[in-house]
Each structure stands twice: as C-alpha cells, then as structure tokens.
Amino acid sequence: MSDTPSLIRRTPWPESVSRAVVTPLQPSVVYASPDPDTLDSQYLGQNPGYTYAREGHPNADVLARKIDLLEGAQGGLILGSGMAAVTAALMGILSSGDHVLGGDQLYGRSLRLMSQDLNRFGIATSLADPTDAAAFAAAIRPETKLILLEVVSNPTLRVADIDGIAAIARDRGILLAIDNTFTTPRGFKPFEHGADIVIHSVTKILSGHSDATLGYVATKDPALRKAIYDFAVTTGMTPSPFDCWLAERGIYSFELRYDRSEANARALADHLATLPGVKRVLYPTRSDHPDHNRAVSLLGERGGHMVSFEIEGGRAQANALTRGAPDLAFAPTLGDIGTTLSHPASSSHRALTPEGRAKQGISEGFFRVSVGIEDIDLLKSEFTRAVAASQAV
Numbered sequence: 001m002s003d004t005p006s007l008i009r010r011t012p013w014p015e016s017v018s019r020a021v022v023t024p025l026q027p028s029v030v031y032a033s034p035d036p037d038t039l040d041s042q043y044l045g046q047n048p049g050y051t052y053a054r055e056g057h058p059n060a061d062v063l064a065r066k067i068d069l070l071e072g073a074q075g076g077l078i079l080g081s082g083m084a085a086v087t088a089a090l091m092g093i094l095s096s097g098d099h100v101l102g103g104d105q106l107y108g109r110s111l112r113l114m115s116q117d118l119n120r121f122g123i124a125t126s127l128a129d130p131t132d133a134a135a136f137a138a139a140i141r142p143e144t145k146l147i148l149l150e151v152v153s154n155p156t157l158r159v160a161d162i163d164g165i166a167a168i169a170r171d172r173g174i175l176l177a178i179d180n181t182f183t184t185p186r187g188f189k190p191f192e193h194g195a196d197i198v199i200h201s202v203t204k205i206l207s208g209h210s211d212a213t214l215g216y217v218a219t220k221d222p223a224l225r226k227a228i229y230d231f232a233v234t235t236g237m238t239p240s241p242f243d244c245w246l247a248e249r250g251i252y253s254f255e256l257r258y259d260r261s262e263a264n265a266r267a268l269a270d271h272l273a274t275l276p277g278v279k280r281v282l283y284p285t286r287s288d289h290p291d292h293n294r295a296v297s298l299l300g301e302r303g304g305h306m307v308s309f310e311i312e313g314g315r316a317q318a319n320a321l322t323r324g325a326p327d328l329a330f331a332p333t334l335g336d337i338g339t340t341l342s343h344p345a346s347s348s349h350r351a352l353t354p355e356g357r358a359k360q361g362i363s364e365g366f367f368r369v370s371v372g373i374e375d376i377d378l379l380k381s382e383f384t385r386a387v388a389a390s391q392a393v
C-alpha cells in the first residue's frame with residue numbers, strides 16, 4: 001500500500017486570473033476525452049480535439065498556422081524534418097508506375113530519395129536542368145505525375161525557370177512541388193507561381209537558430225493534403241513539441257532576420273568580389289550571375305541570404321580559409337543567425353567524382369556562405385582575413 005494514494009493522479013494546473021503570454025509547451029502524448037461519444041465526434045471532425053500526439057499536437061499546429069500565414073496556405077503540416085516533408089509529399093502521393101521529374105541540383109538527400117529509394121517502390125525518377133524549361137518539357141513522360149523543384153539551387157545558386165516549368169506542368173496536368181527552403185516565403189511565394197505543393201526545411205532560416213529539426217508541407221488540394229498527412233502519421237514523421245515550440249519562438253523574428261541576412265549577403269557578395277584571390281562570386285541579383293535576368297524577374301531585389309564564391313587554389317587553400325576564420329562556423333547547414341561556411345567538395349557534394357563536381361562548377365576552392373545577422377563590417381573583416389590567409393599558403 002502506498003502512503004500517498006493520490007501521488008499518481010495528476011495535480012491540477014494552478015488557477016490563475018492572469019494568463020501566460022508565451023505559447024505553452026505541451027509534450028503530452030495522449031489526450032483524454034470525457035466519453036466515447038465525444039471521442040467519436042473528434043474523429044468525425046465535429047469537435048476540435050487532440051487524441052494522440054503522432055496524429056497531431058497543439059505546438060505543431062501553432063507553428064503550422066504561422067508558416068501558413070507566410071505562404072498564403074491553409075492546413076499546412078509540420079513534420080519531423082525537411083526530409084520528412086519531402087518524403088511525405090512524394091511517397092504520400094505517388095504510386096508504383098508513376099514517374100517523378102526533379103531538378104538536377106536538388107538538396108542532396110532529395111536527390112538520393114529520387115535516385116535510390118523511390119525506385120525500390122516502383123516509382124520511376126529522372127532529373128533535368130531546371131534553368132531550361134525546354135529540357136524539362138523533353139524529360140516529361142506519359143506517366144509523369146509530379147515535378148519537384150527548388151527555386152535557387154545549392155550550392156551554385158542557379159535560378160530555376162519556375163514560371164516556364166509551371167506552365168508546362170499546368171498544360172500536362174502534372175503536380176508541381178516546390179521546396180522553398182532557400183528562397184523562403186519572404187523571397188518567393190510558390191503558390192502565386194503555380195505550385196500545388198510547398199515544402200520547407202523549417203530547420204533552416206524559418207526557425208533560424210540551429211536548435212530545431214523540422215519540416216513543413218502545404219497544398220491547397222484537400223485530397224492531396226489527406227494523402228500526405230496519412231502517410232506521415234502512419235510512418236511516424238511526427239515533430240517533437242519542443243522543437244515546434246523553439247521554431248515558433250524563432251519565427252517571430254523571421255522577417256527581421258531574413259532582411260538583415262539578405263542585406264548582409266548582398267554587401268558581402270560585393271565585398272568578396274573585390275578581394276585578391278577570389279576568382280568568382282555567385283549571388284542571384286548581381287549582374288554577373290548567370291541567371292541574373294531571371295533572378296530579377298522572379299525574386300526582384302530578393303537575392304536571398306546565400307552567397308557562393310571560389311578562391312584560387314585547391315584543398316590546401318580551402319583548409320587555410322576555414323582555419324583563417326575561426327569565428328565563422330565551418331558547418332554544413334544554413335539559415336542560422338550566425339554566418340556559416342560550407343565546402344561542398346568535402347561535404348554535400350563529396351559523393352560526386354571531381355569531374356561530376358567540375359560539371360556543376362564546384363572546385364576545391366568553392367565555398368557556400370549562409371550569411372547571418374552579424375554586423376556587416378565584422379563579416380567583411382573576417383572574410384578579408386580568411387581569404388588573405390588562404391592565399392598566403
């Protein structure tokens with residue numbers, strides 16, 4: 001016998017005539033309903049209410065409504081990672097015998113999903129150059145059901161011909177899914193350009209602090225939404241309430257962070273271009289960018305928070321550059337409040353052969369920068385020093 005029989009009964013939440021200002025964090029896995037009739041009414045959608053956290057929880061819904069607002073969407077879903085969102089969108093909708101066509105510079109794991117995993121389930125895949133709408137049109141098959149694009153590619157920041165490909169997709173009755181992670185809804189609104197499905201890695205600048213791994217997927221078609229939702233719930237792509245809570249906190253400052261990061265990126269790109277030892281700078285709205293005209297027509301002045309550049313030399317110079325900038329995290333991520341440096345040849349694109357990388361313009365001297373919200377003068381001096389250190393080798 002227990003000395004304290006009520007110990008395992010939950011203590012009621014203290015009463016208060018005031019309310020918390022901050023969204024509560026609700027980690028409960030289960031939700032109790034008063035009786036079976038009420039539970040029935042919840043399942044039938046006649047009454048609001050949660051049942052089991054894998055199927056949905058309030059912290060995910062609060063975050064989803066925030067991103068819906070940014071994207072002009074309704075009923076978007078939060079999943080456990082950006083890759084969960086990509087996977088649920090594709091596998092929730094496609095069936096054996098379907099074909100999916102993707103941009104040839106998609107995020108690495110999206111490429112892997114296309115080239116290795118979907119094929120095992122009888123879904124055919126192929127890739128085409130998204131800066132060339134005619135190449136996309138030529139790659140369409142009778143069984144093509146979905147096209148997956150990113151607006152600005154990683155790491156060479158090529159700008160896809162979204163409007164050209166959207167027109168083709170519309171004509172042929174093919175679904176268009178756009179991964180809007182790089183551009184963000186501040187830079188580009190896929191639903192206004194014919195997208196049927198919008199995907200985000202919330203892990204990146206939407207959340208913004210590199211402390212939550214999450215994804216988002218939205219569609220305006222209720223049948224597609226249900227297919228994606230059911231696949232995600234069945235396969236357990238559920239997000240953690242704590243991550244959702246952190247990301248919600250991050251998103252309040254998203255627009256401020258984005259604008260500052262973007263202004264910094266534009267200024268840093270121009271600064272890098274003046275440094276001895278820098279061979280090439282890539283920033284979508286710079287006039288020397290290969291897709292400059294399309295970038296301006298699709299994105300306006302919104303060049304984004306990513307800059308890529310190439311230095312003279314090879315691996316030795318690349319090593320010296322990251323060592324010469326100890327305060328710039330050399331880390332394969334993006335969208336953090338602090339500037340991060342990535343070296344595709346040793347990370348995201350290491351699986352390619354040197355020739356395969358060269359075809360994309362990625363040498364050992366190639367770096368991608370996710371520009372943060374620091375003081376721009378600090379960033380300029382850090383990059384000046386790092387590039388000089390690389391060229392002293």
Ligand SMILES: *Cc1c(COP(=O)(O)O)cnc(C)c1O
Nearest residue numbers: 081082083107179181201203214
């Ligand atoms: C990071 C990223 C993903 C994957 O997101 P995770 O949250 O890391 O799973 C997908 N697409 C793009 C464009 C990304 O940058």
